[in-house]
Amino acid sequence: MPDTPGPGRPEPSDAELLHRHVAGDTEAFGELFRRHRDRLWAVALRTVCDPDEAADALQDAMVSAFRRAGDFRGESAVTTWLHRIVVNASLDRLRRRAARPATSGDEQAFEALAAHDGDHARSTDTRLDVNAALRMLPPPQRAALVVVDMLGFSVADAAVILGTSPGTVKSRCARARARLLPYVAHLQGNRSAAERVQPGADS
């Protein structure tokens, strides 16, 4: 029954919300999304590396999840299923973008991205570098690294999210970490060396 919960009733589980949605409760999906939206946004943003494209990807994913909720069979956690849809939508976006000529707006978008999620200078610098480094990765490797290293999913869950085998997840993550190393090594333990390089000293 899609009744509103009474006072004192415990929060419905994700699965319960999804079930209510499938049963026609028009509020349930929105509540489910609100629970997880920051993490879902993080996956889209880090995978796509462009705020506008990531927003479109997240929207595509949520519309898709809304419609395909009836297909969810409970073989994984609802969050895993949601993340999978977001990752798929993000990679779809990247494939479509790859089919177009490179846009000159990418750098500006990246600057906006870096500027928007910073609170103080030090961590903003770190994120700028991390984001720039992530952009160097092929999208499948990037998605794997985002899901495992940034969001902390287990390899098994990541395999579900990425639609591949655990071995492939490990392999993508390993290659991605190796590939990132030259770009982020200065951020770990060698920060002072990185900070000595002051840009724009000459005119």
Add this chain to the structure above:
Amino acid sequence: MRGQMAHLDAEVLAEFRAGLIAGRRGARITAHLVGCDRCTALGDQLAGVSALLASVPMPALPDSLAQRLDTVLAAEAAGSSAQAGAGQVTTDQDERGHAARPAHRATGRKQRSRPSLRLLSLRVLAPVAAVVLAAGGYGLSRIAATGGGVTASSGSASSAERAAGQAAAPSAAATHANSAKSPVVRGAGTVPQPRRLTPDNFSLVAGTVSFSAEPATLKRQVEHELRTAPPAGAAATAPPVTRQLRGCVQNLTHGASLVRVESGRFEGEPATLVVARTGPGYTAWVAGPDCSATSRDVLATTTVTPGTTAP
């Protein structure tokens, strides 16, 4: 090859650390690491990559995007209700060509797994309507300035939908006294059943409601309006029905049975409420001034489902 081995490259070492290299090769790498500070340090750096990535704070979903997605999902809920109605509620839908589509969706909907189907059997006798709140062409200069420049979209979101998210964002906190009564739509008896309207033949009810961009508040407002008969003499004071408004109503309702068109306000600017019959729920869209036969300038949406109680 046994014994001495060359220094490991980062990828091999990363694969080893991920557990991908076992057996004799793995044993050789293990043995090498015991005696090689350089490769051990490289391994530490690889671990540091993961630690660094884990330390990057997660970005919060921007408010503007949250608003936009709320709008999209509300429209989606409305659309699925409409679709469900089109497929199942034949007794109530005979005059309809097809159901209203969600504002952002140009392509056809897949027929499988429509969320509303199961519940529909319980509600098949309930009145079905959609509510569309559309800004008319009444000089919404501020909203026009916001939404007018947003035309290009690379995604499934239409320009109208993006405009919706952007225009609605500044008033997320806006609430309105109209929401205080929080009426309940319980069934057929509570909803006025006016004469049949069409996009070509309706009169605009003069309303005074300032509709909220906040979904829950808007929902309550729409519920209230649905239960309230048009005031006497409303036609005399209502703004004229423009061709653009007719086109807008046609565009938004997509042939669904029109129930009500009412002027109101949205974020301090004039707007128009349009009610049409679709699926098992009522749905509200808030559209911008550009709403016309060719432009779905939707600012916000909500749904009202008969038989449920708004919290």
